[in-house]
Amino acid sequence: MPKTIIVSNRLPIKIQREEDKLSYKPSEGGLATGLGSIYKEGDNIWIGWPGLAIQKTKEKEEIVERLTEENMKPVFLNTSEIEDFYEGFSNETLWPNFHYFNQYAVYEEHLWLAYKKVNRKFAKAIEEVLEEGDTLWIHDYQLLLLPQMVRDINAQTSIGFFLHIPFPSFESFRLLPWRRELLNGMMGADFLGFHTYDDMRHFLSSVNRLAGIGNSNGQINVGNRPVLADALPMGIDYDKYASAAALPDTLDREVRYRTSLGDVKLILTIDRLDYSKGIPQRLLAFEQFLEENEDFQGKVSLLMVVVPSRDKVPKYAQLKEEIDLLVGRINGRFGKMNWMPIHYFYRSFPLNALSAFYRMAHVALVTPMRDGMNLVCKEFIASKLDKKGVLILSEMAGASKELSDAILINPNDIRQLVAAIKEALTMPEDEQQRRMHIMQESLKRYNIHAWVNLFMKRLAFIKKEQENLQTK
Numbered sequence: 001m002p003k004t005i006i007v008s009n010r011l012p013i014k015i016q017r018e019e020d021k022l023s024y025k026p027s028e029g030g031l032a033t034g035l036g037s038i039y040k041e042g043d044n045i046w047i048g049w050p051g052l053a054i055q056k057t058k059e060k061e062e063i064v065e066r067l068t069e070e071n072m073k074p075v076f077l078n079t080s081e082i083e084d085f086y087e088g089f090s091n092e093t094l095w096p097n098f099h100y101f102n103q104y105a106v107y108e109e110h111l112w113l114a115y116k117k118v119n120r121k122f123a124k125a126i127e128e129v130l131e132e133g134d135t136l137w138i139h140d141y142q143l144l145l146l147p148q149m150v151r152d153i154n155a156q157t158s159i160g161f162f163l164h165i166p167f168p169s170f171e172s173f174r175l176l177p178w179r180r181e182l183l184n185g186m187m188g189a190d191f192l193g194f195h196t197y198d199d200m201r202h203f204l205s206s207v208n209r210l211a212g213i214g215n216s217n218g219q220i221n222v223g224n225r226p227v228l229a230d231a232l233p234m235g236i237d238y239d240k241y242a243s244a245a246a247l248p249d250t251l252d253r254e255v256r257y258r259t260s261l262g263d264v265k266l267i268l269t270i271d272r273l274d275y276s277k278g279i280p281q282r283l284l285a286f287e288q289f290l291e292e293n294e295d296f297q298g299k300v301s302l303l304m305v306v307v308p309s310r311d312k313v314p315k316y317a318q319l320k321e322e323i324d325l326l327v328g329r330i331n332g333r334f335g336k337m338n339w340m341p342i343h344y345f346y347r348s349f350p351l352n353a354l355s356a357f358y359r360m361a362h363v364a365l366v367t368p369m370r371d372g373m374n375l376v377c378k379e380f381i382a383s384k385l386d387k388k389g390v391l392i393l394s395e396m397a398g399a400s401k402e403l404s405d406a407i408l409i410n411p412n413d414i415r416q417l418v419a420a421i422k423e424a425l426t427m428p429e430d431e432q433q434r435r436m437h438i439m440q441e442s443l444k445r446y447n448i449h450a451w452v453n454l455f456m457k458r459l460a461f462i463k464k465e466q467e468n469l470q471t472k
């Protein structure tokens with residue numbers, strides 16, 4: 001029976017070391033939920049890194065055994081691979097280049113070699129389970145070389161690839177010394193999905209400029225194999241967020257948090273620690289807003305959650321310091337005994353706490369400098385059961401293409417951001433509800449399950465085209 005193999009850098013499970021024992025917790029990520037219905041069925045399997053370095057053979061065996069029961073297969077990385085492949089090439093070369101932060105990108109041969117080596121390691125893990133007729137779905141920028149590596153193992157395999165971050169314009173992509181190899185790796189797939197039409201167009205433009213292959217409606221011919229690229233914005237598990245917002249525990253939390261915060265309007269921001277998320281710029285805009293609108297002092301607070309991420313990468317450690325300083329400065333400047341402008345948390349919270357934050361917030365401020373999609377803004381909308389609340393959204397986030405009823409801003413335009421905060425805080429309730437309703441309807445329809453189905457349909461479509469061509 002042919003099976004589906006999901007491949008991503010991280011497995012949908014969190015393994016942690018607790019003293020000398022390992023603990024296993026399912027991951028709460030959107031991808032894990034969306035693909036849960038696929039990889040848990042029959043012989044289907046999810047291949048990926050379990051998220052920590054394991055040295056002892058006995059522990060590796062324990063993990064393999066435990067994960068096999070849950071349809072997962074681990075790819076183990078040693079500490080130097082974690083440094084050079086994951087923190088290095090993936091997060092210090094590709095991440096900044098793809099997010100237009102080229103001044104942060106490092107171009108080092110030994111990181112590239114580690115990237116190739118680890119992609120090969122993944123290919124080998126796939127080879128161990130790959131059989132005739134299987135379908136593969138490979139995810140994200142850590143595995144750009146993998147589609148072609150699998151194609152070299154078995155030319156007929158159905159291979160889908162989805163990029164979760166932006167695909168940059170050719171002017172950025174061309175700066176990578178290994179641009180041609182990276183593109184060849186991607187072109188090993190049969191179907192390539194991107195969050196937005198622009199990402200897809202940028203990819204096709206690089207294919208044209210670097211490989212000399214033109215496209216017709218997103219279809220390119222790699223040799224004599226038709227390959228399709230398309231925009232497929234990722235949705236969320238809408239019902240999960242809507243029902244979390246109605247749970248007694250969430251409501252209890254809301255009452256508790258509200259009592260501590262007092263009677264203020266709340267502006268919410270939630271991000272992983274990342275320079276692409278525009279956190280300092282947002283803080284500066286909030287500071288300017290308070291400076292220019294004295295009547296709002298004491299009446300509005302920013303609730304800012306920053307989730308620790310990649311803190312071994314130097315740029316992330318610097319960003320953390322910058323944020324700490326800014327928060328300290330703004331609170332020191334405006335704070336009163338009975339009011340703090342910013343409530344800042346550098347940690348992650350359980351889903352029900354997050355859900356209570358979404359419920360409590362009058363405004364969600366989502367202002368990345370660049371973001372493939374951004375799921376936080378979609379989760380905020382799904383949690384607004386009474387439809388009251390306003391979303392301020394950066395036009396640089398993929399989500400802005402779908403959510404045109406948000407207040408859209410350019411995160412570099414501090415004046416526009418300050419004006420948007422005021423507009424959001426003073427927007428009449430019926431207008432808030434009108435906009436929220438439109439956005440909710442679209443997110444309900446195009447949820448994570450619709451996204452998964454559409455991806456599989458597009459992949460099946462292009463495979464059929466290939467077969468038709470062969471039988472002609």
Ligand code: GDG
Pocket residue numbers: 028029030164165234270271272305307347348349350351354371372373374375376379
């Ligand atoms: C990449 C792309 C693209 C956050 N804090 C907590 C928590 N979260 C959850 C959110 C949300 C997720 O983390 C963050 O998703 P984003 O989409 O905002 O961002 P990235 O992690 O950068 O993801 C991005 C995405 O891939 C999908 O394709 O949208 O553009 O960069 O789901 O809810 N979850 C919990 N506690 C927290 O404190 N439980």
